[in-house]
Amino acid sequence: MQLIEVTDKKTKKLFHKVPHPIYKDDSNWACPLEGMIENTFDPQKNPSFKRGEAVRWVLLDGNNKPIGRIASFYNLDKAKIFEQPTGGCGFFECIDNQEAANMLFDASRDWLKSRGMEAMDGPVNFGENYMNWGLLADGFIPQGFGMPYNPSYYLKLFENYGFQIYFKQFSYHLDTTLPELPDRFWKVAEWVAKKPQFSFKHFSWKEKEKFIDDFAQIYDNAWRFHEHFKPIDKDDLKDFINNAKFLIEEDLIWFAYHEGEPIALFVAVPDFNQILAKLNGRITIWNFPKVMWLKWRKTMTRTRSLIIGIVPKFQRSGIDAAIFWHLRPAMYRKPWFTEMELSWAGDFNPKIVALYESVGGKKMKTHYTMRYLFDRNKPFTRAPIISAEPEKKN
Helix, strand or coil, X not given: CEEEECCCHHHHHHHHHCHHHHCCCCCCCCCCCHHHHHHHCCCCCCHHHHHEEEEEEEEECCCCCEEEEEEXXXXXXHHCCCCCCEEEEEEEEECCCHHHHHHXXXXXXXXXHHCCCCEEEECCCCCCCCCCCCEEEECCCCCCCCCCXXXXXXXXXXXXXXXXXEEEEEEEEEECCCCCCCHHHHHXXXXXXXXXXXXXXXXXHHHHHHHHHHHXXXXXXXXXXXXXXXXXXXXXXXXXXXXXXXXXXXXHEEEEEECCEEEEEEEEEECCHHHHCCCCCCCCCCCHHHHHHHHHCCCCCEEEEEEEEECHXXXXXXXXXXXXXXXXXXXXXXXXCCEEXXXXXXXXXXXXXXXXXXXXXXXXXXXXXXXEECCCCCCCCCCCCCCCCCCCCX
């Protein structure tokens, strides 16, 4: 077997070729867009390169057939929030062969070591964690847009190498065709939604910059008590919005305010994987009319919630129910959406898990974020549970 670095058009083509034979008989797989993957590794398009690097490899067998791939990367701003500097590996695909997988993991480990890292997480994204993050361990059914899918044997490849579970990610499905939530839920939701101190707005392209600022403020306040908190990069948000412009529907993204200050957000997008499954990884001038036709035909019947965030002070205020109260009319206007995927909720965040279950979500999928410590004698610890402590007043 031979490992080659991705450096030109030929090797990029090989990189994208790897997964197709692995999933050729798996109808659950939706091939990710090659263009979106390439954007991840373009320093002009991915803000993570401001404080980081990335590299990719393809593994060839004795007949020069591509049988595996991996990417390795680090972002210094994120790497140094852990006890040991931690990089990542991702976009992993491999045949069911431990020796082949080990060669890929070794390449990632050695490259990260040479950059001063002492651990690697995988499979993860070179960017924010609402896209391409985690190893599917349970729930081998079609995934929501941006949620990874992989064969079940991948877990064995990771564990045999020495990766351990750093945290679990749960995805919940909500059947929007089932009877409504209890009247009590909606009464509380309406009561909170109509309180004069609260106001609600859905996303608007005309005010994109304001909503990006509000998103960052809510995100940072909602997660700042996490032991390994890192403020969100607004450039990452802008990058996602620009890449997902085709998908974004303004009234599926909601913000809540208390006396004008942003306090909560909810972001959902149509599940583009339902169209991607028919495109084989590429949108071209030849198949773009098909994409538009599939969208017009309401092929996307699911939505995926990417994130819900509430600043600690308002996490018991019912503001989450009030957001759903505002979202409900939007869903009524779009009856072709019959299912919502709420993903993902980390096991380190029991409040979000409880929220998804309280609105009727059923746990359908579990992904793992795995970690490999380069010092094999170092004690391994799981991700700490988030606590939302109130600010102490002087």
